[in-house]
Amino acid sequence: MNSGTGGATDKPIEITMVASEMFPFAKSGGLGDVIGALPPALGRMGHQVCVYLPAYRAVLNEYDPGSPAQVADVFAEARYEIFSLEHEGVSVRLVGADDLFDRAGFYGDARGAFPDNAERFARFARGALSHMERERAHPSIIHCHDWQSALVPPLLKYRRTGDEKWSGVSTVFTIHNLAYQGRFHPDDFAHTCLPDEAMGLDGLEFHGDLNFMKGGILFSDVFSTVSERYAQEMLTEEQGEGLEGVVVFRKDALFGIMNGIDDAVWNPESDPHIPARFSSARPEAKAACKAALQKELGLDLDAEGPLCVVVSRLAHQKGIDLILETMDELMGLGVSLAVLGTGEEDLEQGLAEAASAHPGRVAFAPAYDEALSHRMYAGGDVLLMPSRYEPSGLNQLYAMRYGALPYVRRVGGLADSVISSPTPEADSDTGFHFDAFEPADFLTGMERICRVFLEQGLWRMMMRNAMEKDSGWDGVAPRYVELYEKAMRPQPR
Numbered sequence: 001m002n003s004g005t006g007g008a009t010d011k012p013i014e015i016t017m018v019a020s021e022m023f024p025f026a027k028s029g030g031l032g033d034v035i036g037a038l039p040p041a042l043g044r045m046g047h048q049v050c051v052y053l054p055a056y057r058a059v060l061n062e063y064d065p066g067s068p069a070q071v072a073d074v075f076a077e078a079r080y081e082i083f084s085l086e087h088e089g090v091s092v093r094l095v096g097a098d099d100l101f102d103r104a105g106f107y108g109d110a111r112g113a114f115p116d117n118a119e120r121f122a123r124f125a126r127g128a129l130s131h132m133e134r135e136r137a138h139p140s141i142i143h144c145h146d147w148q149s150a151l152v153p154p155l156l157k158y159r160r161t162g163d164e165k166w167s168g169v170s171t172v173f174t175i176h177n178l179a180y181q182g183r184f185h186p187d188d189f190a191h192t193c194l195p196d197e198a199m200g201l202d203g204l205e206f207h208g209d210l211n212f213m214k215g216g217i218l219f220s221d222v223f224s225t226v227s228e229r230y231a232q233e234m235l236t237e238e239q240g241e242g243l244e245g246v247v248v249f250r251k252d253a254l255f256g257i258m259n260g261i262d263d264a265v266w267n268p269e270s271d272p273h274i275p276a277r278f279s280s281a282r283p284e285a286k287a288a289c290k291a292a293l294q295k296e297l298g299l300d301l302d303a304e305g306p307l308c309v310v311v312s313r314l315a316h317q318k319g320i321d322l323i324l325e326t327m328d329e330l331m332g333l334g335v336s337l338a339v340l341g342t343g344e345e346d347l348e349q350g351l352a353e354a355a356s357a358h359p360g361r362v363a364f365a366p367a368y369d370e371a372l373s374h375r376m377y378a379g380g381d382v383l384l385m386p387s388r389y390e391p392s393g394l395n396q397l398y399a400m401r402y403g404a405l406p407y408v409r410r411v412g413g414l415a416d417s418v419i420s421s422p423t424p425e426a427d428s429d430t431g432f433h434f435d436a437f438e439p440a441d442f443l444t445g446m447e448r449i450c451r452v453f454l455e456q457g458l459w460r461m462m463m464r465n466a467m468e469k470d471s472g473w474d475g476v477a478p479r480y481v482e483l484y485e486k487a488m489r490p491q492p493r
């Protein structure tokens with residue numbers, strides 16, 4: 001992996017992002033937050049940024065972007081409707097493709113993933129490039145994110161040979177989660193409109209299937225992921241999700257940049273979603289937020305131990321099963337637990353059972369609720385994040401900003417962003433770590449947390465450290481500019 005990105009210059013760069021989520025328009029996880037905040041931060045640095053997003057039904061209904069431009073596909077016989085919006089100085093283009101995005105859900109519904117996702121996101125990539133070509137908009141950088149926009153680099157590679165206007169356009173591909181690869185039946189290759197040779201071993205073919213993410217890795221000029229530690233982990237068999245060989249092959253073009261947070265949206269001093277405002281200098285009102293959250297969720301107000309919160313997709317990755325497995329011991333330690341999240345049925349069921357087995361001590365809100373998530377971070381003493389793997393993680397950054405100390409497994413972005421020294425706690429600590437994904441290890445850390453919680457001076461010092469940690473995007477965006485500059489220079493292959 002590459003460790004440095006070189007020096008940034010002040011010259012404005014024309015950057016176009018292609019992504020499947022962008023807060024506040026469409027968000028299901030961290031990707032949405034990143035695309036909502038990184039483009040405006042680049043804009044504040046003087047760069048010109050535009051974002052392409054699918055024209056999901058919910059976005060069209062809520063934001064009413066007016067009448068669309070009609071655009072013909074430059075790769076095949078198809079048409080698009082391109083709508084326009086603005087977000088914090090960034091132009092947003094919504095790609096409508098027949099009825100492919102005009103449905104409830106981004107990637108699937110209660111029955112699972114949409115069966116035509118290969119066609120949907122192949123059309124999204126083709127539609128975005130077709131619109132750029134029609135507008136004669138050839139930015140210096142096209143920055144794509146995850147499998148949903150991973151066809152852009154291969155499409156562009158072949159387009160460059162036929163159309164020299166594209167030859168000055170460089171591509172960056174960012175992996176937010178290597179486990180979601182966009183893997184489909186080989187017959188779906190027809191939707192990509194790529195030449196047959198692109199379906200070879202050194203192309204999008206993967207164990208006989210079509211793999212969008214592999215195309216993004218192989219055909220981009222540089223690629224990145226969302227923490228330095230995860231960039232290292234992606235090279236290994238344990239965390240490489242089967243693509244480690246491909247990642248290793250291109251490791252000289254791989255960079256890791258830890259995510260930031262939008263500190264205007266996530267600010268306990270001005271947050272409209274929380275019942276009382278507080279700061280690191282005046283943290284007193286956090287107690288009122290805690291009491292309000294306990295009341296809202298039906299938790300006992302007089303619990304002695306820390307209030308632990310979880311805000312998460314309920315997916316295997318997030319390690320929620322470790323919390324369920326140790327529930328009795330956690331109760332024995334005197335902690336309370338509040339969980340906000342939706343996802344896998346067995347986890348939802350386990351949490352609902354725990355809540356009814358421990359009334360007043362365990363609460364489960366099976367919902368996706370942006371405003372409640374703010375109240376959870378504001379009211380919680382501890383955020384639990386026992387992830388099996390975590391490319392970056394944003395929740396721990398939000399929790400720190402709101403004075404909830406993160407208790408995380410030492411992996412990926414969690415290891416990079418939460419400072420925890422061996423006992424006794426050092427002056428710089430912002431949270432707690434554990435290593436092995438084992439009940440005993442998890443509980444040992446929890447016991448330590450309960451002890452430190454009783455030492456008020458130490459707890460307050462850690463809260464202050466966590467709240468004062470600067471994780472804003474304005475500090476992170478210059479690293480992406482360095483990455484773009486790297487992409488604009490020829491890379492080893």
Ligand code: ADP
Nearest residue numbers: 029030312313341367368369370373393394395
């Ligand atoms: P991932 O992208 O893997 O889901 P991240 O930690 O990077 O994990 O980002 C998760 C984002 O989704 C955070 O902004 C978090 O607050 C939000 N989130 C997750 N679950 C919920 C929920 N049930 N309600 C509201 N927000 C949620």
